[in-house]
Amino acid sequence: MNIILLGPPGAGKGTQANRLVEERGMVQLSTGDMLRAAVKAGTPVGLKAKAIMESGGLVSDAVVSELIGDKLDSLPSGAGAIFDGYPRTAAQAESLDTILTERGRQLDHVIELVVDEDALVDRIEGRFTCAKCGEGYHDRYKQPKVAGVCDVCGAVEFKRRPDDNAETVRTRLAEYRAKTAPILPIYETRGLVSRVDGMADIGEVSAAIEAILDRG
């Protein structure tokens, strides 16, 4: 099964993708994670992407589509793919069709996480992760049980994304409205779109997604 998790920054795409990886053994293909890894490694792609990501703009369609194609090629043929943060433009949606067809795959579901914009800014500004294992936390909603110590791995170092500030979040939301939301009708005409209330509790959102996937 191949699915797209679509939604604005902070909608919970990464959170839900992680749960599907654990529950269903699917593979998460997050272009944001791939680009952050490239920035960290100082690759040519990373060097170009760094400033664009920090400003909240979108990296070039060709670059992200190549990352996705390469990642899909590294997966076992039967592994289900969760596209998280891709496609983000009409050109990327078109590329994804080609990428999937060339690999004998088809798109089964596009799940839109619908979230209130005020909540998004709040979620993103408060977000931080363990620097060692990547476990996610939030200033208000999910603090480590022991202050300053990761619940999962015991590390004491945490980090925040450089693009998780109020100004950049506004640009990211504007990019979503202008370039990403307009691709939904492409998938609607194919009957692939299901909407999930992303304002619900994380567990309830997961249950709603599971119910959609259980339909086949």
Ligand code: AP5
């Ligand atoms: P990317 O990494 O994809 O970021 P994003 O789309 O802005 O999404 P986020 O990771 O911020 O949010 P999310 O929806 O995954 O939410 P999360 O689960 O973390 O992209 C970053 C940048 O890379 C882009 O701006 C662009 O520059 C570039 N890029 C990436 N892909 C690209 C592409 N295809 N084309 C071009 N450029 C690209 O949740 C957020 C917070 O909310 C967490 O704290 C979480 O715990 C909390 N939370 C989640 N669900 C709930 C809930 N139901 N209730 C309460 N809290 C919740």
